[in-house]
Amino acid sequence: MSINMQVCQACGQSHYPPALLCFHCGSSEFRSSEVAGGRVIARTDVAYQVGGDPDETIWLGVVQTDAVTRVIARLTEPAYSSDHVLLELSGNVLLAKPA
Amino acid sequence: MNFSGASIVGATGLPYRRRAEGVTTTTLLRDVFQALLTQNGLHRDDIDGLAVCSFTMRPDHAIDLAWKLGLTPRWIMDESNGGASGINMLQHAMRAVQNGDANAVAILAADHLTSADYISLTDNYNSTVRDHLAPLRFGGPNSLFSVLTSTMMDEDGLSREDFGQICIAQRQWAAGNPRAVYRDALSLETYLAAKRVAGPLGIFDCVPVVSGAEAILVMRSDLASTKDLPKVDVLSLKALHNFDRHQGSGLRTGLSVVAPELWEAAGCTAADVDLVQCYDDYPVMVLVQLRDLGFISDLSLRDFINTKIATRALPINTSGGQLSCGQPGAAGGLHGLVEAVTQLRGEAGERQVANARRAVISGYGMMEYRYCLCANAAVLERTQ
Numbered sequence: 289m290s291i292n293m294q295v296c297q298a299c300g301q302s303h304y305p306p307a308l309l310c311f312h313c314g315s316s317e318f319r320s321s322e323v324a325g326g327r328v329i330a331r332t333d334v335a336y337q338v339g340g341d342p343d344e345t346i347w348l349g350v351v352q353t354d355a356v357t358r359v360i361a362r363l364t365e366p367a368y369s370s371d372h373v374l375l376e377l378s379g380n381v382l383l384a385k386p387a
Numbered sequence: 388m389n390f391s392g393a394s395i396v397g398a399t400g401l402p403y404r405r406r407a408e409g410v411t412t413t414t415l416l417r418d419v420f421q422a423l424l425t426q427n428g429l430h431r432d433d434i435d436g437l438a439v440c441s442f443t444m445r446p447d448h449a450i451d452l453a454w455k456l457g458l459t460p461r462w463i464m465d466e467s468n469g470g471a472s473g474i475n476m477l478q479h480a481m482r483a484v485q486n487g488d489a490n491a492v493a494i495l496a497a498d499h500l501t502s503a504d505y506i507s508l509t510d511n512y513n514s515t516v517r518d519h520l521a522p523l524r525f526g527g528p529n530s531l532f533s534v535l536t537s538t539m540m541d542e543d544g545l546s547r548e549d550f551g552q553i554c555i556a557q558r559q560w561a562a563g564n565p566r567a568v569y570r571d572a573l574s575l576e577t578y579l580a581a582k583r584v585a586g587p588l589g590i591f592d593c594v595p596v597v598s599g600a601e602a603i604l605v606m607r608s609d610l611a612s613t614k615d616l617p618k619v620d621v622l623s624l625k626a627l628h629n630f631d632r633h634q635g636s637g638l639r640t641g642l643s644v645v646a647p648e649l650w651e652a653a654g655c656t657a658a659d660v661d662l663v664q665c666y667d668d669y670p671v672m673v674l675v676q677l678r679d680l681g682f683i684s685d686l687s688l689r690d691f692i693n694t695k696i697a698t699r700a701l702p703i704n705t706s707g708g709q710l711s712c713g714q715p716g717a718a719g720g721l722h723g724l725v726e727a728v729t730q731l732r733g734e735a736g737e738r739q740v741a742n743a744r745r746a747v748i749s750g751y752g753m754m755e756y757r758y759c760l761c762a763n764a765a766v767l768e769r770t771q
Contacts, residue, residue: 332533337526
């Protein structure tokens with residue numbers, strides 16, 4: 289269980305979502321690096337959205353990944369700040385599951 | 388370089404409406420254009436520049452609107468930067484007039500959004516949102532700003548009650564604004580009991596979508612004098628977009644970097660303005676912009692809320708802001724600018740700030756991944 293993150297070959301800066309030029313050094317040479325998970329640093333429960341199911345709550349978390357970059361993922365279970373989670377791309381949905 | 392030679396000479400808008408029927412985005416643009424001409428006693432042929440911002444005008448552009456309005460502009464601009472669009476269009480129009488490319492530029496913004504339009508817009512705002520947020524069913528910007536709000540609550544020790552004071556104070560201002568959709572008083576109890584949208588945000592923290600339009604007019608200062616039009620000067624205008632390359636918390640904007648330049652160019656400080664208009668898509672961003680502009684340097688956020696905002700000692704978002712008036716899509720980017728000019732012209736009616744001479748307006752917008760990228764601000768002064 290992991291996701292691929294874009295990493296600059298020149299300076300090691302990671303990007304998610306992918307960049308065209310490295311935010312740090314401007315290089316266009318990248319490699320892919322597997323990131324297993326990270327730590328939840330903020331979360332929210334989306335209880336209402338236009339056109340959504342009023343009985344469904346979607347949990348989202350900002351995850352500080354092991355590669356430092358922060359990603360937004362759907363939490364498969366409610367989590368709290370500092371909880372460790374594992375990241376997985378299911379189709380095009382980035383999931384965060386309890387570690 | 389200052390902005391001498393060009394002035395803001397008009398500002399107006401249409402009443403905002405929820406679930407409006409019988410209008411389209413282009414009829415709103417037409418109506419606000421006519422209102423701008425009427426306000427200033429001008430004829431269509433006096434206008435030789437056109438800037439337009441709208442999310443729902445597509446597939447039309449500024450030139451298509453010019454054709455439908457029968458305009459023959461020497462200068463046109465299509466704008467797309469949401470909450471920063473008003474000040475961005477002002478920046479470009481002032482320079483165009485100052486440098487002789489046009490004599491009189493009409494700056495227009497409008498949107499008429501159905502629920503389907505809104506969902507499509509928020510899910511396809513850009514490729515990042517489309518590819519990385521919409522698949523999560525993230526619920527639009529509410530979820531992102533709920534995270535920013537909870538982060539500020541943790542970092543600055545704020546509570547929901549503190550954010551509620553911002554909404555309540557703006558509703559008090561809205562009571563004097565016939566264009567506002569929501570004008571009834573809002574109590575703290577009602578605010579706290581409101582339906583939850585995305586924790587910790589309730590419905591009163593989220594701008595209601597409305598249909599509406601805004602417009603301002605930038606003209607050669609000498610020409611405005613010959614027509615005896617009241618003028619508002621742009622003392623300074625600064626912008627800085629993508630300032631942290633999206634690597635921060637989202638609780639600072641580019642304004643934190645350019646504010647010293649803004650005040651230096653204006654020849655005044657935050658303490659010298661009579662009113663402030665901040666882009667208020669969410670209460671948290673009002674605080675972020677005020678802090679970045681230097682209004683809160685010697686107080687805690689909570690003390691500032693209690694002593695300046697809740698008491699309305701510092702006039703902030705005097706129209707009621709978008710939190711009370713509603714957010715008319717991209718026209719929200721012109722909302723604060725129109726209100727500031729209206730106040731400086733002394734035309735704000737029941738909500739008029741006494742002796743309003745100088746104002747600062749800030750823009751913020753363009754949601755990317757975790758927060759927005761664009762930030763700009765302008766200091767305006769009523770011409771003596």
